[in-house]
Amino acid sequence: MMSSPKLSVEIVTFNHAEFIAKTLDSVLMQRASFEYEIVIGDDCSTDGTAQILKDYQRRCPDRVRPFFRERNVGAGRNSVDNLMRCRGEYIAWLDGDDYWTDPEKIQLQADYLDRHATCALVHHRVDYLSWPGEEIVGEYPPPLYRVEQPDPRALAMVNYIQACSVMYRREWQPPLGEEFPELKLGDWPLCVLLNQRG
Secondary structure (H helix, E strand, O other): OOOOOOEEEEEEEOOOOOOHHHHHHHHHOOOOOOOEEEEEEEOOOOOOHHHHHHHHHHHOOOOEEEEEOOOOOOHHHHHHHHHHHOOOOEEEEEEOOOOOOOOOHHHHHHHHHHHOOOOOEEOOOEEEEOOOOOOEEEEEOOHHHOOOOOOHHHHHHOOOOOHHHOEEEHHHOOOOOOOHHHOOOOHHHHHHHHHOOO
């Protein structure tokens, strides 16, 4: 097991048996010049998700690090606990029912953060897909918000950063107090706080 990966891909999942293999395959297909780990918090799934995760851990023991809960604690608590397990210099988010399509995604984002020491986080445009069928039904963020340096006030008013597109500096992650897991949306406030750093 690698001790200090450059990147931690943080995945939270609950009853995503229909999707989780595609999620993990989209991470494992990444072509990167650095080491990365996949840290997965399973919130006591009951649909076979845990067995799929164990299979991936067996096949990729140096990269896939699943954690299994004995009882369901909810998305917020699961995510915060999972973030605390991440060891990478950078953290990228991905939910258990999302996936990446570009095999260069993490390399491009890590390269940008490496070159821009004052940048706290990066994100990109995403496609919304119908299910089943996977037809593109929209994209986000709107062109208005596709700027290199977002205004923190605008981001505080409009949640235009999609979690599955984010990579950020772990050392700049603010403390996540006891109230944080109770938030209905955790990614948006965390992006706002990170954006205030740079």
